Amino acid sequence: MDAFFKGLGRFIEEKRTLVIVASIVLLLGAMVGATRLTWATGMETMMDANSQVYKDYQEFNDNFGADAIIVLARADGLNNLLNLANITELDSIEQQLSGEDGVLSVVGPGFALRQAMAQVTGSAVLPPDQATLNAILLDNGAVRPEMKNFFPTDTIGIVIITMKGGATQAQIDALVSDANTAIDNASFSGVQGSVTGASVIFAEMQTLMSKSMSTMISISMLLMLVILAVVFSVRGFFAWRWLPLGAVVIGSVYAFGMMGWLSVPITMVSMAILPILIGLGVDYAVQFHNRYDEEARRGETVGEAIIDSVRHIGPAIAIAIIAAALGFVALFISPVPMIRQFGQMLVIGIVACYLVSLFILLPILYIHDRGKADKAIGKNGKVAAEGRAGVVERSLGKLAPWVIRNPVAIITVAALFTVLGVALDNKIPTETDENKYISQDLPLMKDFNELAQLSGGSAAFNIMIKGANVTSPEALNWMLGVEGKILSQSAVPVVGATGIADTVAQINQGQIPPTQAAVDQALGYVPALLKGNLLTPDDAMANITVRTGPGISTDQLKELKNAIEGYITSPPAGIKATVTGQGVIGLEIMNSLTSGRTEMTLLGIALVFLGLFLLFRFNGARALIATLPVAMIIGWSSIVMYLGHIKYTALTATLGSLIIGIGVEFTILIMMRYNEERKKGEAPEVAMTTAMTKIGRAVITSGLTVVGGFGALLFARDFPILTDFGAVTMINVGFALVSSLVVLPTIIVAVDKRKSVPVKVAAQIG
Known part of the structure; x- marks a missing residue:
């Protein structure tokens, strides 16, 4: 790996002009792809179009309209x-x-x-x-x-x-x-x-989404400018601190262009991708810029600084990118399409930002410093060392000894909070009503909610009846009986069960006519505008609408669905009945978000561990040390959601996989820098102090940029699904920093000190 990245660094140095020209050509292609982006707000974003539930719902909509x-x-x-x-x-x-x-x-x-x-x-x-x-x-x-x-x-x-x-x-x-x-x-x-x-x-969603995306992008850019100006101190003029942000803008264009070419739409979930990519992408660019700056401060030539920065930080970031991508890949198993698309966009985005940091940011630094060095000190190509430890480095230098001295207390507290969070996770409710993902203070939502209250309930289920002739007296009498059972026998409050059978009965003094001719005559009196929602023109399909009272819980909906399915088990010969409608869709989405969420989180942890196990050359202890501190954060996150009364949604359901993918980068960077120092012969305490002070500044800057990216979601006021997700994820990234700078170092040093030959076993632990 070392030889590969050393060669890659030399290629970037020698072929910098070719690299930049190729990047510009690809950028033009990405810009064309971005014009192909589409918006998606329908039910197909929440359910797999190939599922039987969706097919039944779509068949019902095609015939009766929804x-x-x-x-x-x-x-x-x-x-x-x-x-x-x-x-x-x-x-x-x-x-x-x-x-x-x-x-x-x-x-x-x-x-x-x-x-x-x-x-x-x-x-x-x-x-x-x-x-x-x-x-x-x-x-x-x-x-x-x-x-x-x-x-x-x-x-x-x-x-x-x-x-x-x-x-x-x-x-x-x-x-x-x-x-x-x-x-x-x-x-x-x-x-x-x-x-x-x-x-x-x-119909209004696309306008609201476009407006919110513009706001989030503007806020995230502003936050990045402020964060980089305050925290990221590098050589050169002040504006050089913002170079990583410029690189990320290019990386985002690549990502969105690829999304356009792959026909990945923008949904209520994936609209959060750009602020997130800005935060994550700036993170990667900062790591490369910071390491290049560190090498340059040592007095290396510009070429040497490029090669050594790629050689030393390139593998760590590459491993972190692969680990993050594996965490995000876990989202691909979600039954919810827009969560799968969110995972695809995250993987594409982080890879694009990594490549831009390598092939655009570093050549720009080379070209800039090469000219500056020539003017300043002639032909020797040296960049003068400058600067001293800042406030962040000094603070981390003081934190490191305290962390190393208190492993038992730190690990015990972290583990207790993890266990508590896991216990509370099942108590966090799940929101499946897509309308609740939008601000209830918007005028259109106030009208919608007022309508629901006025109607005394909502259309919970539809019974779709199919057959050669669903208007036969036998079929109508059976339907009328089903309606009666729903109204009289259901333990769940039902305010209405109506269809073509009771409509015909009303016309015929409360009874179904005994003959087909009499039924046809009665149907002739039903207005076409009313009949269209009850019966298809060929009399092959009919609809019964079941309306429930307000305040029905998920458990009650399940109970009612099961009861209805029991009532329709014995239809007349040639008749088939299926329960569908919004209630079935809601229950299916609830199941997808709850069971799928746990599976995604566990798979994310497993994939990250397995990936690191392979990348670390089958060193299980090293892979476990990198994964464990981040996995703990999932439990801490549940405590925050429980205390903050934040529900699981299509976005917050991704938190487990997302935080694993984001947080593992911090642990890998610190571990690999620790390994580098141990190989130099430093004792564990000294190696960890050096690692925390040298890489810690970049890690904190990276963490703050990621927090800033997610912080922009707080300004999407029209979409609570985004604001809740942004708030929880900001806290989780903060947890990731704490875990990486407090929990991880004490574990690494404690394990390393138990080895019999400290220096020689660094490669096994670092």
């Missing part, structure tokens, strides 16, 4: 809400939107009133006067129960627009825009309109 857009009409009171002029305007909006491309059905107050008038007069028209309207809608001055779906309160009217299965995002965006335009053009009096619903939220 994207719903809601128009809310808010009034000062019941009189304004039910004013005939306002109802007429609301009906006009219904009529306009019913003809839009991609719309399956539009059901609202106008639809209900027209149906009521059709039963009385035979014509589906609006009531001709206020008295007739009041007679239809009111009973003793209150809204009739059968009209509560459209007037849930005395101040709210609702229009429900259901999109056809397979409706495109462009069709949804167009409908939302047209709905807002129709509201603006309506001549309401004492009524205000707005548009909400899950589809509206997803």
